[in-house]
Amino acid sequence: GAGVSQSPRYKVAKRGQDVALRCDPISGHVSLFWYQQALGQGPEFLTYFQNEAQLDKSGLPSDRFFAERPEGSVSTLKIQRTQQEDSAVYLCASTVERDPYNEQFFGPGTRLTVL
Amino acid sequence: GDSVTQMEGPVTLSEEAFLTINCTYTATGYPSLFWYVQYPGEGLQLLLKATKADDKGSNKGFEATYRKETTSFHLEKGSVQVSDSAVYFCALSADAAGNKLTFGGGTRVLVKP
Numbered sequence: 001g002a003g004v005s006q007s008p009r010y011k012v013a014k015r016g017q018d019v020a021l022r023c024d025p026i027s028g029h030v031s032l033f034w035y036q037q038a039l040g041q042g043p044e045f046l047t048y049f050q051n052e053a054q055l056d057k058s059g060l061p062s063d064r065f066f067a068e069r070p071e072g073s074v075s076t077l078k079i080q081r082t083q084q085e086d087s088a089v090y091l092c093a094s095t096v097e098r099d100p101y102n103e104q105f106f107g108p109g110t111r112l113t114v115l
Numbered sequence: 116g117d118s119v120t121q122m123e124g125p126v127t128l129s130e131e132a133f134l135t136i137n138c139t140y141t142a143t144g145y146p147s148l149f150w151y152v153q154y155p156g157e158g159l160q161l162l163l164k165a166t167k168a169d170d171k172g173s174n175k176g177f178e179a180t181y182r183k184e185t186t187s188f189h190l191e192k193g194s195v196q197v198s199d200s201a202v203y204f205c206a207l208s209a210d211a212a213g214n215k216l217t218f219g220g221g222t223r224v225l226v227k228p
C-alpha cells in the first residue's frame with residue numbers, strides 16, 4: 001500500500017518568501033507528526049495532530065511556523081518570511097491511533113534551502 | 116526534558132565485523148525505546164523497538180535490550196554486511212498514548228567489503 005508522501009521533495013526559497021509543505025499520511029492513520037532535521041542531526045519534533053486537532057505545537061520554533069490539518073488527512077506546514085536557519089529537511093510521519101508501540105511511518109521529507 | 120545521546124560517527128567496519136552503537140537516554144516515567152534506520156536515499160524506517168525494561172527488540176540480525184538501570188538501549192549486530200551501511204537513530208517516546216519521538220543525533224555506519 002501507499003506510504004506517507006510529501007511534496008515538494010525539494011524547495012529553494014529566497015529569504016523572506018513564504019513556503020508551504022504538504023504531507024499525505026497513510027490512509028486511515030489518525031495521528032500525524034512534523035519534524036525538522038538539520039544537516040547531520042537527528043529529527044526534532046515540531047507539532048502533532050490527532051485527526052484535525054493540533055494537540056501539541058510545542059516544537060514550532062517561532063510564530064512564523066504554522067501547521068494545519070483541516071479535514072484530518074492531508075497536512076500543510078507553512079513557514080512565513082523564511083530565514084536561512086529554516087534550511088533543513090522537514091519530515092512528516094503518521095501512526096495508527098491505538099498502536100501501543102507508537103511505530104511512526106515517515107515520508108521521504110522535503111529538503112528546504114533558503115538562500 | 117527528555118533527551119537521547121548516541122555515539123558519534125562515522126563508524127567504519129569491515130564486512131562480518133561486530134557492530135555496537137551506544138545509546139543512553141534521559142526521560143521522565145517509563146519511555147518506549149526505538150532504533151530507526153535511514154538507508155542512503157531513503158526515508159527513516161523503524162528497525163526495532165522495546166516498550167519496557169529488560170525487553171529485547173530484534174530485527175534483521177540487530178538487537179537492543181532496554182536497560183532501565185543504566186538508561187541504555189545499545190544496538191548490536193554480530194556480523195555486518197555492506198547493505199547495513201546507513202545512518203542509525205536511537206529514539207524514545209515518553210508518552211504512553213503514543214506521542215512525539217525524541218531522537219539522538221544519529222550514527223553513520225559504513226561497512227566496507
